[in-house]
Amino acid sequence: MKLTATRRTFAKLAALAAGASPALPAAGRTADVYARLGVRPVINGVGTVTILGGSIMPPEVIAAMEEASRHFVNLVELQEKAGARIAELLSVPAAMITAGAASSITVATAACVAAPDAGNLSRLPDTTGLKNEIVQQRSHRSGYEAQMLLVGVKIVWVETREELERAINERTAMMFFLNKAEPEGRIKREEWIRVGKERGVPTFNDAAADVPPPSRLSEYVRQGFDLVAFSGGKGLLGPQCSGLLLGRKDLIEIGRRAISPHGGIGRGMKVGKEEIVGLVAAVERYLKVDHAAERRLLDQRAGEFLKILGGLSGVRASVDVPEIANHVPHVVLEWDESSRRLSAKDVVERLLAGDPPIAVSQAGPTGLRVSMWMLRGDEHRLVARRIREILEAG
Numbered sequence: 001m002k003l004t005a006t007r008r009t010f011a012k013l014a015a016l017a018a019g020a021s022p023a024l025p026a027a028g029r030t031a032d033v034y035a036r037l038g039v040r041p042v043i044n045g046v047g048t049v050t051i052l053g054g055s056i057m058p059p060e061v062i063a064a065m066e067e068a069s070r071h072f073v074n075l076v077e078l079q080e081k082a083g084a085r086i087a088e089l090l091s092v093p094a095a096m097i098t099a100g101a102a103s104s105i106t107v108a109t110a111a112c113v114a115a116p117d118a119g120n121l122s123r124l125p126d127t128t129g130l131k132n133e134i135v136q137q138r139s140h141r142s143g144y145e146a147q148m149l150l151v152g153v154k155i156v157w158v159e160t161r162e163e164l165e166r167a168i169n170e171r172t173a174m175m176f177f178l179n180k181a182e183p184e185g186r187i188k189r190e191e192w193i194r195v196g197k198e199r200g201v202p203t204f205n206d207a208a209a210d211v212p213p214p215s216r217l218s219e220y221v222r223q224g225f226d227l228v229a230f231s232g233g234k235g236l237l238g239p240q241c242s243g244l245l246l247g248r249k250d251l252i253e254i255g256r257r258a259i260s261p262h263g264g265i266g267r268g269m270k271v272g273k274e275e276i277v278g279l280v281a282a283v284e285r286y287l288k289v290d291h292a293a294e295r296r297l298l299d300q301r302a303g304e305f306l307k308i309l310g311g312l313s314g315v316r317a318s319v320d321v322p323e324i325a326n327h328v329p330h331v332v333l334e335w336d337e338s339s340r341r342l343s344a345k346d347v348v349e350r351l352l353a354g355d356p357p358i359a360v361s362q363a364g365p366t367g368l369r370v371s372m373w374m375l376r377g378d379e380h381r382l383v384a385r386r387i388r389e390i391l392e393a394g
């Protein structure tokens with residue numbers, strides 16, 4: 001089922017603050033820092049999405065960032081040592097902290113274009129004489145192509161293995177793979193990696209939202225991807241403006257030169273000392289968390305959600321756990337157009353207009369998708385009751 005959202009809905013979402021975590025206690029509805037700005041906090045039934053602030057950082061992460069904020073430090077050294085620590089924790093060849101998963105795409109592209117000479121970074125986005133083509137499956141169109149294009153490259157679109165073979169040439173710098181689109185693509189993960197190895201072209205995997213499970217943090221590098229990106233502010237519950245780039249040591253070393261505090265193409269992608277230390281703390285915490293216990297909690301929420309919505313005429317409710325990306329329970333609701341006059345858009349907008357505002361995803365013209373992940377305390381019960389009230393009235 002494809003999720004859709006209206007421009008008007010997202011405009012409303014953009015004015016709302018966000019987040020939550022199953023590992024954190026329920027939050028009160030007061031938030032003075034937002035109230036002073038005239039912004040109302042929102043109950044997050046969408047998930048770890050950027051437009052709602054990603055996630056809520058746990059106390060360990062906040063404490064690390066607060067401590068980091070009290071000292072000056074050499075950022076180049078900090079990036080190197082923080083990357084080494086994360087690489088050690090995840091058992092990958094190398095790692096670096098970026099300004100988010102989208103930043104990781106740009107850094108990876110710049111590194112692949114400049115390789116093997118980091119000095120080429122100063123020329124970007126002028127790629128004259130450099131490898132400057134990225135191969136990507138049409139089904140893997142991500143919406144983040146601009147993060148590659150700003151480096152000065154051209155995207156070559158393919159669909160089949162034969163087209164892929166023809167597309168690769170002496171100008172090919174990188175092969176881009178969108179992890180969550182793997183089921184839609186005709187060239188699967190294993191084959192994409194194999195072709196890259198055979199043709200000597202670095203492969204990049206955008207796996208921004210693909211934790212949990214924690215094994216994913218090293219799995220794709222072990223499978224053979226040269227570079228893999230994760231968001232720091234989604235499942236890892238780290239700073240929202242942070243990300244991970246993992247993989248080949250030579251490319252990671254060039255990538256560090258492509259981002260602030262160095263000049264050039266990535267200067268605007270600044271990662272502060274607080275975010276660097278905060279993401280290290282988030283990864284350390286994430287690897288210690290009892291993920292089975294968190295999953296049981298989410299399953300329990302989904303079960304209670306279904307129970308509250310039970311017996312609604314013409315409404316079908318089920319639990320869906322995506323295999324790739326956001327691998328947590330979501331409650332999916334669908335109703336017959338003949339059973340009520342409400343569209344999914346109507347319900348989403350009424351939830352946002354309530355007090356407190358509630359954000360959920362629209363799933364088709366008469367369907368909703370509610371993530372259990374970022375709800376806290378008894379918020380799942382409140383959301384279920386509000387949805388039931390709206391559907392009964394409609």
